[in-house]
Amino acid sequence: MKINTKKTVWWFVWIVLSLMLSGYYGNALLSTDISTDKSVYLSGKTTDGHYQIELKCDSCHTEAFAGKELLQKACLNCHKDELKKVEDSHPKSKFTDPRNADILEILDARYCVTCHIEHRSEKTRLMGVTMPEDYCFLCHQDVGKNRPSHKELGFETCDDAGCHNYHDNKALYEDFLVKHMDDKSMLEIMALPQRNLKEHFVRQDEKYSQTLSADNIDMPPEISANKAIVHEWEKSTHAKSGVNCSACHVSKGEWIFKPTISVCKSCHEPESKSFFASKHGMRLGVELPAMKVSDARIDLKNPDKKILTCNTCHTDHSYNTEKAAIDACLGCHQDEHSKAFRKSKHFAAYQAAKYNKAENNTGLTCASCHMPRLEHRELGEKRILVDHNQSNTLRPNEKMVRAVCLNCHGLKFSLEALADSKLIKNNFNGSSRFENEGFAMAKKREELKRLGLIKDDDD
Amino acid sequence: MNNMHRNGLQTTLAASVLGLTLSACTEKPSEIAGGITPQKMSDAIHAVLVADRTVYTKEVVNRLVKDEKVIKASEEWKDDKALPLPAQMFRYGSELVAEGDANFSYSLLSLWPINKQNKAKTEAEKTGLQYIFDNPGENFYVEEELGGTNYFTAVYPDIAVAPVCVTCHNDHKDTPKSDFKIGDVMGGVVIRIPI
Numbered sequence: 001m002k003i004n005t006k007k008t009v010w011w012f013v014w015i016v017l018s019l020m021l022s023g024y025y026g027n028a029l030l031s032t033d034i035s036t037d038k039s040v041y042l043s044g045k046t047t048d049g050h051y052q053i054e055l056k057c058d059s060c061h062t063e064a065f066a067g068k069e070l071l072q073k074a075c076l077n078c079h080k081d082e083l084k085k086v087e088d089s090h091p092k093s094k095f096t097d098p099r100n101a102d103i104l105e106i107l108d109a110r111y112c113v114t115c116h117i118e119h120r121s122e123k124t125r126l127m128g129v130t131m132p133e134d135y136c137f138l139c140h141q142d143v144g145k146n147r148p149s150h151k152e153l154g155f156e157t158c159d160d161a162g163c164h165n166y167h168d169n170k171a172l173y174e175d176f177l178v179k180h181m182d183d184k185s186m187l188e189i190m191a192l193p194q195r196n197l198k199e200h201f202v203r204q205d206e207k208y209s210q211t212l213s214a215d216n217i218d219m220p221p222e223i224s225a226n227k228a229i230v231h232e233w234e235k236s237t238h239a240k241s242g243v244n245c246s247a248c249h250v251s252k253g254e255w256i257f258k259p260t261i262s263v264c265k266s267c268h269e270p271e272s273k274s275f276f277a278s279k280h281g282m283r284l285g286v287e288l289p290a291m292k293v294s295d296a297r298i299d300l301k302n303p304d305k306k307i308l309t310c311n312t313c314h315t316d317h318s319y320n321t322e323k324a325a326i327d328a329c330l331g332c333h334q335d336e337h338s339k340a341f342r343k344s345k346h347f348a349a350y351q352a353a354k355y356n357k358a359e360n361n362t363g364l365t366c367a368s369c370h371m372p373r374l375e376h377r378e379l380g381e382k383r384i385l386v387d388h389n390q391s392n393t394l395r396p397n398e399k400m401v402r403a404v405c406l407n408c409h410g411l412k413f414s415l416e417a418l419a420d421s422k423l424i425k426n427n428f429n430g431s432s433r434f435e436n437e438g439f440a441m442a443k444k445r446e447e448l449k450r451l452g453l454i455k456d457d458d459d
Numbered sequence: 460m461n462n463m464h465r466n467g468l469q470t471t472l473a474a475s476v477l478g479l480t481l482s483a484c485t486e487k488p489s490e491i492a493g494g495i496t497p498q499k500m501s502d503a504i505h506a507v508l509v510a511d512r513t514v515y516t517k518e519v520v521n522r523l524v525k526d527e528k529v530i531k532a533s534e535e536w537k538d539d540k541a542l543p544l545p546a547q548m549f550r551y552g553s554e555l556v557a558e559g560d561a562n563f564s565y566s567l568l569s570l571w572p573i574n575k576q577n578k579a580k581t582e583a584e585k586t587g588l589q590y591i592f593d594n595p596g597e598n599f600y601v602e603e604e605l606g607g608t609n610y611f612t613a614v615y616p617d618i619a620v621a622p623v624c625v626t627c628h629n630d631h632k633d634t635p636k637s638d639f640k641i642g643d644v645m646g647g648v649v650i651r652i653p654i
Contacts, residue, residue, distance in 0.1 A: 087537075093557035097564055098651050099580055101606025146575055175535050449632035 034288055044119035047128045049391075052283050052291055059286050060118070068111050075112040078277065078285075082392070086168035086399070107138045115166075127395055136164075149441045161419035162398060162436045171401040171411065177442040183410025190408035192361045193373045193384045198241050200383050201267075210242035219245045220255055232317040264310045270376055271388050272310075278389035280308045293332055301334045325365035326350075333366075340427035341366060369393065372403045397424075412439050497611035497652045498600055504563065504650055505615050508549070513620050516545040521621035532623065544627065562653060567617060569646030571636035573628065577646075581605065587614030588647045595644060602654065610651040617646040 028038050038055050046054040053059050060074045076083075083091070094100065095109045108114045117123075117130040124130050134155035144151035158164050164172060201208035214230050233239050238247075247267075248259045256263075261284060265272040276285030283291045290307040293300055306312065313328035314321070330338055341347055346364035353363030370390040376383045387393075393400040397418045405414035416432035417423055423432055520542055524532050533541035543551070549567050557564055570588050572578045579585040587599035591614055599614040619625050619641050628645060629637040639645055 091554065093554040096557050097566060098605045098608065098610055098653075099566065099584065099649075101608075104606060173535075176538070179535075179538075445632065 042119065045121035046119060047116075047121070047124055048297055049128050049279075050118060051297065052279070052295065053286050053288060056286050056288050068113065071113060072111050075116075079112070082277075083167060086170060088167050089169050090166055103139055107135070134158075147441075149444070159396075161396065162415035162434075163438060165396060165398065168399055171398055171406075171415070172438070174438075174442050174445070177411065177439050178446055180406075180411035181439060181443060183412065185410050185413035187408055187410065190362060191359060192364075192368055192407050193375070194361045195373055195384050195386070197383070197385070198237075200381065201241060203381075208242045212239045212242060212244055217245050219249075223255060229317050236317065236319045237321070238319055261309050270378075270385050274392070275310070275388035277391075279391060281388070284309070296332075299334065300332045302332070322354075322365070325367035325371075329366040329370075336425040337427055338366070340425070340429065344427040344429060346428065369400060369404045372400075374403060412436055497654055498613065500563070501600075501611065501613040501650045501652060502598075504565065505613070505648060508552075508565065508648060508650075509615070511552075512545060512549055512617075515548055516624060517621045520545055521623045525622055532627075545624070563650060565648060565650045567646060568649055569617075571628075571634065572646070573631050573633045575633075583612045584614070584647075584649060587612070587649065590614070591616040591647050592644050599647075605651075609654050611654050613650045615648045615650070616644045617648050619643050619645050 025040065028036060028040055031038075034056070038057055041057065042054060045051075050060075059078075060071065062070055062074050090109055092110050095104060104110065115131045115135070116128045118128075120130050125133070136158040137155040140155075140158075159166065162172070170176070198208065212234075214234055217225060217230060217233075219225050233245070248263050249256050251259075251263075261272070272281075275281040280291065283289065290309050292304075293306045293308070294303040296303065313324040315323065326341075330341065346368075349358065350363035350365055352358040353360060367386065370393060371386050371388055372393060373384045374387050376385040387403075393403050398415065400418065401411065401414045405418075409417075413432075415436050415438075416434050417428055419434045419436065420432040423430060520532050523530050523542065531539065531541040532544050533539040534544055534547070535541075536543045536547070546567055553565050553567070566577070568577050568579055568584055568588060570579065570592065579588045581603060583601045583603040587601065590599040591597065595616070598616070601612050601614075603610055603612050619628075619639055622641065624645065625639045625641055625643075628634050628639050
């Protein structure tokens with residue numbers, strides 16, 4: 001039998017190439033090593049909200065060939081608490097009721113991916129929404145029947161700033177507008193909630209009431225103390241709250257030179273949880289290497305390889321929250337809003353507070369608005385903690401109203417300010433160009449109610 | 460012989476299966492013997508729902524709001540640090556059930572709803588709500604198909620049991636009816652069981 005040498009070579013080349021390609025794609029698909037590049041499997045550009053974890057495919061695609069249910073489970077794995085907290089206006093339970101089966105045929109609102117399709121950058125709008133702007137029409141086309149004031153409004157304007165949101169209407173519902181109708185722009189008492197972390201720890205253990213100094217450090221004698229570091233620690237809240245070197249540097253009897261983020265988490269669990277859900281810490285939240293400044297999609301100052309962990313903003317040993325609340329932010333963010341902060345009235349309030357011209361909790365930093373102090377209840381205890389997920393007040397920005405603005409400003413003033421992109425850019429230097437018509441509509445309905453004139457079809 | 464025996468056995472088995480299938484087809488799901496009927500199940504669920512609802516309305520809301528005047532009940536109960544309204548309490552329970560896998564659902568609807576989403580929508584709801592209003596003391600049972608699934612649907616009268624029911628509904632700015640009296644059928648509890 002005569003062997004065709006040329007053919008044999010081609011067969012050999014084909015087999016080798018096939019094996020190499022199979023190895024490459026198979027390894028990318030099946031490897032559990034976080035350093036393996038899986039980008040060949042990305043089916044399109046990922047949204048700004050998810051791109052940091054896009055290479056951890058199983059964050060969302062928990063199983064091969066997973067159906068909608070498993071995908072939904074993955075969405076809720078990260079977003080369930082957030083939806084519960086905002087008292088979601090369109091919960092799944094509304095749509096699983098058989099009487100709404102006709103709505104599901106138009107819009108299957110049981111699943112997040114109906115409106116938020118990933119990897120479809122060409123049709124992704126703000127908040128990762130992939131539905132057309134006027135999607136409210138699908139279910140609310142007869143809104144004008146019960147609200148004649150809405151008859152002439154376009155459905156693409158429903159979710160304009162200050163009107164409605166699909167999920168969170170806590171600052172926008174009619175009775176809330178009525179209740180805050182006559183709020184002044186500047187409230188008589190303007191103050192942020194006072195943090196009370198130390199009290200919480202003292203309740204756990206009396207040792208946290210102590211103030212420590214350099215004489216008290218419990219570093220092992222064989223490790224020479226760096227004077228500068230000891231000095232930084234001595235001025236820190238840790239030293240003033242009885243937190244000695246060993247609290248962070250000793251684990252299972254061993255001295256740890258570089259404590260990991262889990263050490264921070266062991267005392268600051270709720271703060272860590274919100275950090276892991278944020279754009280700063282979400283990679284750590286899914287056990288990927290920390291985000292680097294250069295990974296950001298927005299234009300940042302010094303986009304270097306610096307990684308983002310707790311200590312990036314809360315510089316270790318000093319843990320100066322003031323620096324973390326302004327300097328750390330402005331060290332990276334250089335958009336117009338950020339650059340205008342030091343000329344803003346909010347910053348002036350911060351300076352007045354800092355130099356004792358005003359009460360302590362009246363000063364405003366970047367974090368005051370973007371990482372607000374919120375009430376946290378656990379086992380009957382009320383604490384004021386800093387929410388480290390800045391997206392919670394920006395997705396969309398009316399979510400900032402109740403968490404932040406209403407501490408100092410009236411509802412109408414706040415909603416109108418947040419609706420004006422120009423005002424946001426200059427860090428609220430001036431007045432809003434917009435009037436929120438919702439207040440007039442709510443007022444009119446109140447008046448008609450008082451006169452007993454509201455009927456089924458009345459406004 | 461063996462073959463004949465096997466064939467006979469196969470024929471008998473086939474006939475039995477066919478017989479059982481035909482028998483199941485001729486019986487209404489609500490009448491299948493040997494198990495609880497959808498109507499009995501629905502009536503039992505309703506008994507629990509209406510008992511809880513009455514206790515909450517009379518012994519919690521009406522007593523604390525109307526009689527003892529120590530707290531308010533409010534639609535915005537979280538913001539107002541008040542008691543949830545009885546209808547809200549009912550709806551929250553219904554939503555929790557809907558989040559699980561209970562294989563039944565329930566809702567509170569009315570011919571005169573404050574929230575327009577709670578007006579009768581399906582034919583069964585429209586007929587049922589009208590029936591319980593026209594026939595005080597009676598329930599309404601029907602089978603309906605929604606989204607490709609068949610349901611046993613029951614509509615039970617929801618009656619004004621305490622003064623707070625009447626005053627709250629009559630005074631609400633969105634109420635289409637403001638002359639309710641105690642004892643009136645204000646709406647209906649609709650329970651659905653897939654069959």
